[in-house]
Amino acid sequence: MTAVSDGNRTTVRDSVAGGCLRPLHFRGGRFATIPMKIHEYQAKEILRKYGVPVPGGEMATTLEEADTTAKALFGAGNKVVVVKAQIHAGGRGKGGGVKLAKSLEEADAASKAILGMQLVTHQTGPAGQKVQRLLIEEGSAIDRELYLGLVLDRASAKIVFMASQAGGMEIEEVAAKTPDAIYKEYIEPAVGFQPYQARRLAFKLGLKTAQINQAVAFMTGLYKAFVDTDSTLMEINPFITTKDGKLLALDCKINFDDNAMFRHKDLKELRDLSEEDPLEVEASKFALNYIKLDGTIACMVNGAGLAMATMDIIQYAGGSAANFLDVGGGANQEQIENAFGILLSDPHVKAIFINIFGGILRVDVLAQGVVAAAKKLNVQVPIILRLEGTNVEEGRKILKESGLNFQVGTTMKEAADLAVAAAKGGK
Ligand code: GDP
Ligand code: MN
Secondary structure, three states: OOOOOOHHHHHHHHHHHHOOOOOOOOOOHHHOOOOEEOOHHHHHHHHHHOOOOOOOEEEEOOHHHHHHHHHHHHHOOOOOEEEEEOOOOOOOOOOOOEEEEOOHHHHHHHHHHHOOOEEOOOOOOOOOEEOOOEEEEEOOOEEEEEEEEEEEEOOOOEEEEEEEOOOOOOHHHHHHHOHHHEEEEEEOOOOOOOHHHHHHHHHHOOOOHHHHHHHHHHHHHHHHHHHHOOEEEEEEEEEEEEOOOOEEEOOOEEEEOHHHHHHOHHHHOOOOHHHOOHHHHHHHHOOOEEEEOOOOEEEEEOOHHHHHHHHHHHHHOOOOEOEEEEOOOOOOHHHHHHHHHHHHOOOOOOEEEEEEEEOOOOHHHHHHHHHHHHHHOOOOOOEEEEEEEOOHHHHHHHHHOOOOOEEEOOOHHHHHHHHHHHHOOOO
């Protein structure tokens, strides 16, 4: 596998953009969800608890707080203070969201420039993300910028520990162009991460003899934090050596397995809803598996695999999906109404493609739900359906007799063609 640094969301988006299924990180079935993300300052707080060295610093939501922390850090003898935008996306350095300051005036100016800015990085999309929090941190004298990452590898069903000398840059690019520059240790679940594996990675990173034991402790701490918190991804980029030979996590990104958050009440509280797409937040309240995308054809599908296939066939038919939406196996009328509400709140939606395979969810029940919801919400955009499975004939009859203008395709391809035509303004 490659080092994909953005969990399910990137995978789903990539799959659409590439027009092919690449369910690398994808959790199948009705439990498909997106990972829970946290900020760098929160991730560093967790590392600190596991004895992994991180620079000292404080989060700030106002310029006053930022000034107070910067003053304290300079007062404690630091020559450099770093002002860092806290958003749920990487690539902040290149986008102007990380600035080094050599005086309190410089630090205040950096805070002023970054707090409130619309930060655009390769992970935020062109609209960017508004910076609402800063991390004010003691500066480090960097000797080398390395990379450490832990990720759940679904192909081997193991956690893989990755290390690379090519730190500080986009690891996705390193993985794509020079995969050999990423060293990997697969961890046997029954025995856990072994010290010899940590030593092997440390040597491959070209660390000095005196740093090897420090590195082993560092990596062991990361592994423990990863397992204890039910993480799906943990990246230290860069993992640095300082001029005086110390090792530090200069940046840290953690994603948690959202299905495990019921047993981590403390971690659940770290969620920052203002960083998430408002429609996705709304959908999560109804237990809908919804991911917003950039296209014009809204999809309502039961089953994650079918949802992925639907997005692919829309792409194949020349259109683009406005979302991923799995209503689940047991969706009722209320759930279908909720789903319509979410889909219709996206102003880019020009057509709704409902693709259902009736198993547990009977097609006639779905059809009744769709008719009731479409009437109640007075849905104006064209609705295209492809239905198969239990009670499909009754379902089709209900749609036909509803008096509403549904278009029904007999195959997935035919329905996708109808949806693409409808989204383009045809009939
Ligand atoms: P990202 O761009 O979102 O991944 O943010 P990072 O936290 O990784 O910071 C980006 C880059 O800023 C790092 O790769 C470093 O080169 C630089 N940087 C961050 N903190 C420091 C620091 O304390 N000292 C120095 N010299 N550079 C830093
Ligand atoms: Mn980074």
